[in-house]
Amino acid sequence: FTPVLQGVSGCIIKLGMGDSEVGGKLTRMVFVTVGTTSFDALVRAVDTEQVKQILYARGYTHLLIQMGRGTYNPTKSHGEDGLVVDYFSFSSSIADHLKSASLVISHAGSGSIFETLRLGKPLIVVVNEDLMDNHQIELAEELAERKHLYCARPQTLHQTIESLNLESIIPYTPGDAKPVAALINRFLGFPED
Amino acid sequence: MDSSVTIATVILSISLILSRILYVIYWSGRPLRNKSLGPVSTLIVLGSGGHTAEMLNVLSVLQKDLFSPRFYIAAATDNMSLQKARTYENQLADKNEAEVDKIAQFMQIYRSREVGQSYFTSVWTTLIATLHALWLMIKIRPQVILCNGPGTCIPLCLIAFIFKVLGIRWSSIFYVESIARVKRLSLSGLILYKLYVADQFFVQWPQLQRIYPRAHYVGCLM
Structure with missing residues (x-):
């Protein structure tokens, strides 16, 4: 049995992981995280009316932005006629925010990516094109090709959200370090398990 | 004459x-022809963020009594990694801190060059960082080195290699390339691979193994 509720935009929304109902009101939070970096281009992109309207139209109610060392402050909102928007720089409870999110929009750091995938949350990774040695694109694109997440640039984020199809996401099976350990043990002459 | x-x-x-x-x-x-099967002193080089998480994943499946004592090294500017390693060790020892001190040590190392530092001053800082690495390696003389990408592992691994050449200490160097490297090796990985410094070289994506045939493909660690 999947609870079905009438979403804000009028469409039917299935309750997914992270959605919560407080006092009969459905909360669907979008959590944006840039980790320890500064990534103002991403914060600016989610702060545009265009992106906020698409998110609201898709049934999201809250937008929480972790802006790291960035200097661009997004506009706060109490959600009178749209999303409730809030932001902060750093927090020790990123894991809790990830857990309560219905959608995560993240920078391309491998820590954030795998933490979100392990929680089974829909994830859009936004690549920072201003970084000099931007090898992180490789990881985001590889995982996007395997349909574990969506990959976007700040300027294409609105299109990605618009075409977001949560059904097409293939859940990520967490890897493990046992093969590495077995090879190390074999090399050193230790028992392999 | x-x-x-x-x-x-x-x-x-x-x-x-x-x-x-x-x-x-x-x-x-x-492979070592290790007949004693005794525990090996292990140096673990930590780097920021994702690197440390991957390394702790590897450690979690190794037999702790065989890889002991453990020496953790992170860059002096990196406060988070050693903290995470300490938390990990405390969990292992079931919060018995005296026990932790016996089997695990945590050290910081100077970095040869910070982001944005000028090349002129980096001559001196590189010299200091190298001497510091040498001092730490003389103290530790590890039998096993585990590293996965941060630049701080380069001087430590090169010194370990020189120790092998000089007959000071034979150490086995294991390098796990970060999961973030899908198509190209990191600079650290490339150096250790090309110079034959890493005894075993692991990659997490099959594409990389095809380009670097001496590497072992081990699948994703995360």
Whole structure:
């Protein structure tokens, strides 16, 4: 049995992981995280009316932005006629925010990516094109090709959200370090398990 | 006459050193014939963010009593990684801190160059960082080195290699390329692979193994 509720935009929304109902009101939070970096281009992109309207139209109610060392402050909102928007720089409870999110929009750091995938949350990774040695694109694109997440640039984020199809996401099976350990043990002459 | 003796001596020494280096490279890639099966002192080089998470994943499946004592090294500017390692060790020892001190040590190392530092001043900082790495390696003389990408592992691994050549300590160097590297190796990985410094070289994506055939493909760690 999947609870079905009438979403804000009028469409039917299935309750997914992270959605919560407080006092009969459905909360669907979008959590944006840039980790320890500064990534103002991403914060600016989610702060545009265009992106906020698409998110609201898709049934999201809250937008929480972790802006790291960035200097661009997004506009706060109490959600009178749209999303409730809030932001902060750093927090020790990123894991809790990830857990309560219905959608995560993240920078391309491998820590954030795998933490979100392990929680089974829909994830859009936004690549920072201003970084000099931007090898992180490789990881985001590889995982996007395997349909574990969506990959976007700040300027294409609105299109990605618009075409977001949560059904097409293939859940990520967490890897493990046992093969590495077995090879190390074999090399050193230790028992392999 | 004197000069020809000198030249002969020089040539002889160089060929001796070269053959010793080739000998070390030849045996480095081969499994140890470890008959004692006793615990090995292990140096673990930590880097920021994702690197540390991956390394702790590897550690979590190794038998802790065989890889002991453990020395953790992170860059002096990196406050988070050693903290995470300490938390991990405390969990292992079930919060018995006196126990932790016996089997795990946590050290910081100077970095040769910070982001944005000028090349002129980095000559000095590189020198200091190298001497610091040498000092730490003389103190630790690890039998096993585990590293996965941060630049701080380069001086430590190169010194470990020189120790092997000089016969000071034979250590097995395991390098796990970060999961973030899908198509190209990191600079650290490339150096350790090309110079045959890593005894075993692991990659997490099959594409990389095809380009670097001496690497072992081990699947994703995360």
